[in-house]
Amino acid sequence: DIQMTQSPSSLSASVGDRVTITCRASQSISNYLNWYQQKPGKAPKLLVYGASGLQSGVPSRFSGSASGTDFTLIISSLQPEDFATYYCQQGNSFPLAFGGGTKVEIK
Amino acid sequence: EVHLVETGGGLVQPGGSLRLSCAASGFNFNTYWMTWVRQAPGKGLEWVANIKHDGSQKYYVDSVKGRFTISRDNAKNSLYLQMNSLRAEDTAVYYCARYPTDFGDFDCWGQGTLVTVSS
Numbered sequence: 001d002i003q004m005t006q007s008p009s010s011l012s013a014s015v016g017d018r019v020t021i022t023c024r025a026s027q028s029i030s031n032y033l034n035w036y037q038q039k040p041g042k043a044p045k046l047l048v049y050g051a052s053g054l055q056s057g058v059p060s061r062f063s064g065s066a067s068g069t070d071f072t073l074i075i076s077s078l079q080p081e082d083f084a085t086y087y088c089q090q091g092n093s094f095p096l097a098f099g100g101g102t103k104v105e106i107k
Numbered sequence: 108e109v110h111l112v113e114t115g116g117g118l119v120q121p122g123g124s125l126r127l128s129c130a131a132s133g134f135n136f137n138t139y140w141m142t143w144v145r146q147a148p149g150k151g152l153e154w155v156a157n158i159k160h161d162g163s164q165k166y167y168v169d170s171v172k173g174r175f176t177i178s179r180d181n182a183k184n185s186l187y188l189q190m191n192s193l194r195a196e197d198t199a200v201y202y203c204a205r206y207p208t209d210f211g212d213f214d215c216w217g218q219g220t221l222v223t224v225s226s
Contacts, residue, residue: 031210036152043202043217044202045216091210095166097154099151
């Protein structure tokens, strides 16, 4: 089974900061890597699909990239509404799997 | 607009059973794979099960194999999760989600239904 290791598990940042979240797959998953944002009490929301594709309606300050089995989600300029928990997810093969999550908190 | 609404959650004793439903609207339900994902209180997301658009393929996380069954009724635009032999560790919010398969992502989610397994 493919394991997804996400880091950091939490971070504190200020509005306007550039934020980077990483996710590593235990084996090759090509570009079948997706990113989600979840706010407390709400369902997750798809942000990025296929490692770098921006889901419709998602602000352009969000971007995703890949290098081998390492994947990155970048928020170029953190906004107040971006404080949330972010999850990566591999869609390459069953069993599908999520990373442990990264909680982005206000500094 | 895509809409997914889960129902059927509640309090159940260990060893008991529960059937979750997910009503879908706003898209051609019978052309999409569908998914159940759960989230234990204060924990991360866990994929539970997937079902192909015609019901011919089903996949489960190991921890629910033999206890949970995913199914669908395309005539009713509905997805189901039959949960038997429930354990305390099955306590979670259960979400249904649409699974387009292009990149293995979940592009639309319901609001979730809470299942609590406790005596």
